[in-house]
Amino acid sequence: MQNTNKQIVDDDEQYRQQKWLDTTMSNMLLKTYVYLKQPKLLLDYKRTIQDLITRYLAMIMEEKFKIFLIGSSLTSLGSNRSDIDLCMVIYDRRGQVDERYQNRVYAEHKLSKIRTILESFGIAYDSKVIRANVPILKFYDHNHIEVNLNLNKLVTVQNTLLLMHCCSLDSRVAPFLFxxxxxxxxxxxxCAYFKSLSSYALxxxxxxxxxxxxxxxxxxxxxxxxxxxxxxxxxYSNFYSNNHYKNDSKFNFKSNRSTSQSKLNNNKYQQDS
Incomplete structure (x- = not known):
């Protein structure tokens, strides 16, 4: 009987210690996320750059196009030092996505022309076209923020939407992924460029x-x-703002809200080890 009571006391103490640890770590993780996440002011600035690039290119280019802000800037996973990722979608005369830019050489040539236009307007510095499987125009704006622009890679828009929606379904998802x-x-x-996993894969x-x-x-x-x-x-429409990507009350999925933030991260690393 005495041993049983001692076991109960030990279990209770272990439970209290674990609960304290979970709460403390959860608070630390959440505070880290709140401290390092992208501020709204930076997101607004990125939208301004998006608009500026669109306006200048529209003055010169004859094709119809749209430029989407993509990646961590919109998914709640961006930091206060995150760069600007853009997807430029060029349409053909029928109003369809121009399939010619699926050709890497063709895309690189177009990005070189875009590079020249942006440099002439003084909004692209230290620019270069990255010749990869997915060509990218990389440059810096006047505030030394890195900008990466791809052509017609609609999958990057879809990936952004997926992560946006996942983060909107439960408040713990964004801090966990972050x-x-x-x-x-x-x-x-x-960094997929150096043959490791991309942030999206993780x-x-x-x-x-x-x-x-x-x-x-x-x-x-x-x-x-x-x-x-x-x-x-x-x-592909109204992608300028993410206000309408909030979780809709008519969707009845209920998540497990009893699991602490720290336990999520600890369990993830234990599964990986």
């Missing part, structure tokens, strides 16, 4: 964990998420 991204950056394993792995390892799941399946996106957004 922490993993920060950890990967510190360890130099989040995010998908973390989302899979939230969907399948956590019980009950924190996020629904990708099929469910994509269905929510179809019902609540138009993928």
């Amino acid at each position: 922490t993993i991204k920060l950890w990967a950056q510190k360890n130099g394993i989040n 995010s998908l792995m973390a989302i899979f964990f939230l969907q399948n390892v956590c019980q009950p799941p924190i996020l629904p399946s990708f099929d469910h998420i994509l269905e929510l996106i179809k019902q609540s957004t138009k993928i």
